[in-house]
Amino acid sequence: MKCNTITIIFLLFLFSSNVSQLQAQEKKQKILSEIIAHRLQNKKKASAYINLVNSLGWELRYTNFDSVAILSEEGYKLSKEINYKRGQAKALLASSFSEIIAFKNTEETLKKIDQAIQFSTDIKADSTLISAYNIKAIYKTYIDDYEGAYKDYNLALLLCQKSNNTLEETKLYSNLATLFSVLGDNDESIRYYIKALDIANNLKEKFWLGVVKSNLGYLYNKTNQFEKAAILLDESIQIFIDEDRKVWLAYAYLTKANLLLNKKSPEEAIIFLDLSDDLLKNLIYEKLKQDLLLGYTKYYQQLNNSEKSEELAEEGFLLSTTNKNQIAIANFSEILYQLNKEKENQGSALFYLEKFKNITDSVALQSKQNALALLKAKTDFQKEQNDLKLDSQRTIKQQKTYIVFSLFIVFLVILIAYYGYKNNKTITHLNSQLEEKTEILENSEKTLKYANETQEKLFSIISHDLKSPINALKNLLLLIKNGDIKPNEFLNFAPKLYNDVDAMSFTLNNLLSWSKSQMNGFVNNPINFNVSEKINNSIKLLQENANQKNISIRNNIPKDAEVNCDSNQFNLIIRNLLNNGIKFTPCGGSIIVDAHLKKEYLEIRIKDTGVGITPDIQNNLFKPDSALQSTYGTNKEKGTGLGLLLCKEMVENNGGEIFVMSKINEGSTFYFTIPKAI
Template sequence: MLKVSHLRIVIPTIFLWGFSLLNLSSLKAQVSKKDSIYTNIQHYKLKTNYQKDTVYINLLYTYGKSYGFQNLDSLLILAEKTIDLSKRIDYTKGIARGHIILGNYYSDTGDTNKAIESFKKALNSAEQINDVQIIIMSKSSLATAYTNKGDYAKALKEYLTGIEIAKENNLEDSLSILYVNITVVYSMQNDYEQCIYFLTKAMKLNKKIDNKRLTAITLTNLASSYIDSDDFENATKKVDEAIVLLEKLQLQDWLTFAYELKATIYLEQEKFEEALNWFKKSEKLHESIKQERYKIPMFNGISKAYFNLKEYEKTEYYALKGLEIGDKLDILDQRDEILETLYELKKATNNPIDALGYLEKFKAISDTINKKNNEKELRFLKSNLEFDQEKERYILENEKVVAKQRLYFYGALLIILAFSIIIYILRRNNKIQSILYRKLTVKTKQLQKKEKHLLNSNNTKTKLFSVIAHDLKGPINSFKSMFDMLSAKQMSSNEFIGFVPTMGESIDSIAFTLNNLLSWGQTQMNGIVTKPENTCITTLVNQNNALLSKMAAKKSISLENNISEKVLAWCDKNQISIVIRNLTSNALKFTPENGSISFGANEKGKYWEVYVKDTGIGISDSALDKIFNTEENFTTYGTNNEKGTGLGLVLCKEMIEKNNGEIYVKSSSDKGTCFYFTVPKAAVKKLKS
């Protein structure tokens, strides 16, 4: 079905200071507003030196701004004349306004780069005289041009600064317009929830200031957002309200859009005749409006309606008209849909050669659209806007702020604690190193043995530093940056609280990493002693599953323990618990969502063979040769980009061997992995004792 054209931009209206001085009372009953402005332009031409009169220049601007879309050639003439006359008398405000309507001309003719250049000149002139309203208009127009160009990050930046200026100066009309216009950027990213949020804010302002024009426009864009969200009930309500207001206000350019939305709803409901009727109403209005870019979605919709009615000649006629405008203005939007319609048309009419040609063009356009994706930069700037939203709410939530600050304090304590643990590890290793060096100087007879021991200790220290630098330093520095941003008021309290769950996960990850580092470091430095005892393996599995249940639940992974309570081993309980925890953690990391992990045990003579089996992505043959290698720190990212230290399996191997067992693995890519380890059975006589 037809995808709704992206939301339309509202062109801000600035009332001219000289216009209110004119006597229009006799004209209002006889002519339209358009004719009134034109009549007054002719009236001022009768005056001496009228070209040096700022009121005359302002009238030219008003006429071009309000009605230039009906004749683009006239719009160009009015823009150039406004700029020229303003420069002659050094009228900076007139220069700025002239560049705005010149930018509108270039925008409507598809020359986006020249439009951006003109709007930048308008902004520069407005900033010279600090005219806040024209600054906001220039920024909004510049953002519109960036949006048409597909540079959504720059567009969003201009809207954000414009919103800030409008808030500071209590310009509610301008603020409402900016709220409406910024939603166009979000609609390009399919973030319709954010669109509805800002449009709802705009509606509240419109009711407050009783601006019917803005209300009608906002209702139209709301309808578009609801259609994109597949909420046709609300879409129908909003578009019907909008059409009533727009017809009353005679806003023909917006009526074309509202009619198209009404048609789109019928098209989505497969009521093709009704859809075609509304598209035709829009087409009729477009005959008097020279806004070529907005004809593309209309022709696209008409061609789809005719296609579903099996009127193939008309389908091709309107599709080619839309494609011609898109090519002429170099607009990607909806060209892919038109090409797809032509492809389906040629298939339906048994024309495979033309169908293949359109299919190739469709794929080329689709690839080009995908390459212009600015989502990552948009989200970064979007966070700044969300900060502003939350800042407004904090004014009314002072009591909550105190409680939240306590939470920040505890978060800071956790970070300090993490730093303390790292410092302790570093100092402890340095101390051990110093002791080893002193013993080497005293015990010369054991020089060869101690030399080997010292080399191993140095390797341990290097690996510890490497892991700390890469796997602990990063998250801790992130915590520090967040607190720095909070202190500098670059981040709101609510935003910080939103990161608390992520911080908790990071701290859990750090704790898990530190536990592995400490255990492995001790095994390398002969600082750990294996103390075997009768151990129930299924109890260890249950304990570790409870610890890792949160991680499993996050990925909807089931944990199934099939080990009997009769499986008793003679081993070091703590060491085997670490082995089970690491194997389970790895299985969770490399198992996609909705997978499963099972635990079991088989008898192997005097040993129990315990296994941890997952339905994950498996391990490649090249990786299988590295995972237990003590000389190589090997790690990969999990299915959700989880990062490990690379020490877990090495630690497992060493601890299993200290308990007189062995560890091995069977795996193949995309078929899951099964880790096995053996531990001695608990002797019967030891059980009786």
């Protein structure tokens, strides 16, 4: 079970009740009394009794995992005996949600949620179905399936909007905001929270207004907008005090403490840390307790109490390691690195620094993959909704067409009687022309929309790839500036920085060429030139990259082979294909370039001994959206996937063709043809 995200923003608020702590205790006691009364009357198989059992289990979800499991099992079993599907669904949801809170969620938990969705769908129970999709989205967020979580949240949101349920709509917008916050997209998260806040301001339930304000305050604190954060957090704390909501009050206190720690005010922060600690003692939400421990660690560190700070950091490191919480491990590792560095414990400092860097590097890579997955999810979901909308519009249009056509037939009969066969033929011809033009316009609109969406996605990916090496260099220089590493230690990072800058240069070159082709098209200046010499020049440019992986490159092109094409475009084709060969060939491999004459063309082949390409990817390799499927090389080399699109455009622009043959673990061979010299 993964849980690699900072969950101090509650994903669970959607399922909190709307009653105070005292009212909640009274409600539990009342439900328990009614359950006992039903048992005494031997009415255990009635739906009313099952609803009571499920309700009690739901009320206990934050405080007593074992009781929830027993009650949910009873509720499910009795519901099944009388075929009460709503009861089965609610029992499964209480059980699965409790498992998520207690970090006991497994694949069995997901099966329970899917069963609940099926039961709710069968009986058209929209309110239960909304809860089921939300719990499923929370589960998927906890296992880092952000693409699935986004889809499930939106499915629930559609149900809310359909039923005009503004309260549930507020919760769902907040949940979507939380999802983007987990992925590090704070701007998108704040946008969703502001949308939720606009709706929450008109709700009678002030508790939900406090929920949105506390989470929005957390994000403003995270983005160093301290004044906005302080206002929202103080307002949410007052709401939670008025509503007697201890779980959320503990969360708001902890967020306020983190705000004060960020402002270097530990004396004020300890007040809120202690308040949060007192509230959390009787709760089972272990992740929030772990975040509280991190807050205490930072507090003692700011007081320069290294001994206490190290003690808490080591406790947190062990706890987060046990829970496999990678972000928490990184946070505690960073603190332990700083403390050991101050004590000149070089061995321990290096150990925790490596832990911190390994996790942060891994998280950075995962962040890109998650962002791409979420981008795909947003695109796919929007496409599904657009398809549904188009189907609906098509049906309405078809109905209107039937009506118009029927009227036209009546009118046509009259015209036939009056004008005869000639006029009827003319009208039919005009209608045919109109339909053809309409179809042409619709196809043009679809093509333009697809091209715009593809370019937007492509530039989003490229911008991330260009920012990553720049940020890496910036952070390293900041470490030198702050004295965290010595200038001579900078040389240890020089090879990686060179590779990052080299990759960025290659990406920029491809991007500029592609942009030029999109705006003006490629302008050809074909000339005759020697192929072998051009390829030798490209090999020299990429030799350093090949040497780093001990890859040999052989040029077997005949010395007298000449072609007629644009030399600059030819160079870009060769360099992209060679660069891909180096990228996907393991250390110690080889790349061979040779050519064969074919009538009026020279067929050039670039063969590597790399990892190969799967048939599915081969089928889509040169399609317009193939750049969105770029992968990492054998040494984690980055790329945008733009190179192959450029190769295809330039080969075809010079009158040739390009294709590929590949087998997994045996390597790939790229073929392209260029006209022979005139």
